[in-house]
Amino acid sequence: MKIELSQPFFKERIAIMGIGLIGGSLARALKRNNSVGKIIAYDQSEEALQKAYELGVADEIYTDPIKAAENADIIILATPITAMGKIVKEIIPYLKEDAVMSDVGSTKGSVLESIKAEVGYLPERFVPAHPIAGTEKHGVENSFDSLFDNRRTLVIPHLENSHDAVRTIHEMWKATGSETEEMGVKHHDQVLAATSHIPHLLAYATVDTLANLDDRAEIFRFAAGGFRDFTRISASDPELWTDICLQNRESILEVLVAYQKKIDLLKHALEDQERETLSKVFARAKHARDNFYKEP
Template identity: 40%
Template sequence: MLAKRLAVIGLGLIGGSVARSLRASGAVGSIVGFDPDARQRTAAVELGVIDVAADSASSAVAEADLVIVAVPVLHTAEAFAAIAPALPANCVVTDVGSTKQSVLADVRRVFGELPGWYVPGHPIAGTEKSGVANSLEGLFRKHRVILTPHAQQAPEALAKVRALWELCGARVVEMEPSLHDEIFAATSHLPHLLAYSFVDTLAGIDRSGQIFSNAGGGFRDFTRIASSSPQMWHDIVRANAASVSTILAKQIAELQAMQAMIDGGRWDELKTVFERARNAREHYLTQIE
């Protein structure tokens, strides 16, 4: 058995989906959860996602041998500070944060070091919906989970967290935290920022109602992620600001170059950009999950 008692701190889409997935695997005993939102705690129990809703983060972890911290990245330090006094000996703790350097810094700030029993993680799965009511048992199946082990990492803790995600049906890979943040600034954080910006731009145009009512499938596909939680993505971009700013500057330069092509009637050059982009996407499409 992976864990006799699993504690989930943060009962949103990801935290709820991990609990559902591990329950379905039969690899955990009881599941206790905590969320600062009482409505999420109540819903998690009513939906059978957890067995017990704790009234605090510390009481949730008091008897756990495996803890998953699934809170917004800007609340990492707060969550770890809350559970620190009550963590049992030999308990393994992991997180699901979309940024890793900021999370590692927060954990180090709380404990004065990076504890060997803490394993940094990030599941590459989700939807534009939020809340425990939208959690899914199969959310992580055939998706990647990134682990970013640190220098003080206990091998047995790393092995346990790897097993956790494999039981959820995920494929686990490891990488350096800085590389993780660069990659996901480009492939996740920037796309969300662009989607929000694009919709906001159109909403500010005269006759925006006509624009939206006549939009087709391409608009829906491109802007789907702009329906994601604004607070969550504000937190992610803020936590990974340096990496996001770097890739955003490159994107702005690319857009300015394309604008110059349009204004200058350099249509062959514009077509070349389109062809290069299409070919790149087709080449790497099999690696996109």
């Protein structure tokens, strides 16, 4: 579903629950485009909240999720995905009748399951979403207002969703400079397993493997650009990515099976010096990369 903005998007109060890189960048982008009156920030960390306030990312800060959410027009969950269900249960009795909730989580099936388990149903005004943007850094101090420019945000409606709430989330993300598309829950988790979760898992595994070799100091000292590019994401928050991998483990395991088969094929090709096999795999990969991936 393509949503066009018929008029400038604006909401008086938007609460961001978890004020890190993504939540902070969302706040900055909305402020940059004059799309929000006040940003209300909730976080368990008083230090993070204070940074957000001092940087001008948040206008009001709370360690109490109810106080942060109770008068908000939109509530965005940017906490760890394992905390989202409990937060929804805690705040939902205190929300405005027309308030819209959403999230920025990298998995969707587990988030919806946790909300349903905690609340007993899927709220019609909770609209799952996932901006496909980020860096290996974390913390509100590393947030910036152009993170979502020309990036995609996936909006993942569930069957109980209010059409008005879905439209509101499309409009909010468009106001950040993002393009929006819709996708089903299961398909989202499968696609993200292949394009984001597996690359992170492999980057961590590569660096951890090399770090345990006897000559690791020399290996890292002479590492060139290709190594830095491939392993950059292994500098991401380990706790965050542990949660993501465990919460989307079924989809990740499906992709890992296919990946392991390809690794085995290459291993045997090297053992048997099968130049043609290696060349064909590399050529197919180059063709796919050149033709299917376009820089945003």
